[in-house]
Amino acid sequence: MLDEMVFRSEDVPASDRFDYWVDLLGRTHAPMELRSDCADDFQASQRVLDLGAVTVWSATFQPLVFRRTPELIRQSDPEAYHLSLIVRGAGVGVWRHRETEYKPNDLFINSSSLPNDVHSTSDPAQTVALEVPKALLPLPRDTAGRIVGAPVSARDGMGALLARVLTQLTADTTTFHPCDGPRLGAVLTDLVAALFAHILEAGPCLPPETHRRALALRIQAFIREHLHDPHLTPSSIAAEHHISTSYLHRLFRDEDTTVAAWIRRLRLEAARRDLTDPALHAIPIHAIATRWGFPRAADFSRTFRAAYGTTPRGHRHQSLYGHE
Known part of the structure; x- marks a missing residue:
């Protein structure tokens, strides 16, 4: 079984549940301001899988507002991309450059380095998410803005492929060993790189720099996939x-x-x-x-x-x- 950490709100006294959830997200994701009308007896659960450099987590929670401010970013920034598959519920993400609504079978893409407000309006919401260090997927700031908040469907194409792997991985980890974690993390990194390249190439009349960045991501994913090949030159x-x-x-x-x-x-x-x-x-x-x-x-x-x-x-x- 993979290394994992599990949190359930019922394991904590009702008066402490919301504060504990805020602290938990600060440690497993990044410090955030959270608000909820259900804070007096907050119901939530989270399961975090350690895949080496990459982290995968599934979560169920009551309506929430997540806020990542410039002050919190200056305080602590893990410099990661965050991708969430919306399994149940709906919400909206708000950035300076974009506002995007989400529903089941959508993929939500965020960055720990960009201020944002995320509103989850369903009771409960259910997501399966992963976080990848930016160092593994280097994107210039202007290109990252094209990725973050981009509407991506998990019903077909690259989005569906990533969603299927995430869903299968979190459904049953008993067939894996802890040493499989870094290998699975590498697979997910390649899928995210391919998804980002697809998003960057999807827009009409994109500038040459964006096409160049998409090509670089695609080549990096190709190299990772063919490292065993002695003829890789x-x-x-x-x-x-x-x-x-x-x-x-x-x-x-x-x-x-x-x-x-x-x-x-x-x-x-x-x-x-x-x-x-x-x-x-x-x-x-x-x-x-x-x-x-x-x-x-x-x-x-x-x-x-x-x-x-x-x-x-x-x-x-x-x-x-x-x-x-």
């Missing part, structure tokens, strides 16, 4: 996306990295994750290295030490056995 990536290799390099130069460095970092992270996976403890280190694109053991050890300050063998022993 800048030229093969460029050919797959019908662009020149020089243009591909320019895209990544805008991200303050190179294509090769980005691929190497992802492969190192994947190998590092496998080295700490108890289910893979019997797999030789060189086999894990080869699986993630490092066929020469000496090169892998040198690159790993440069990135993490220890050898692959030392890292595995420290993680699995608590000593070198």
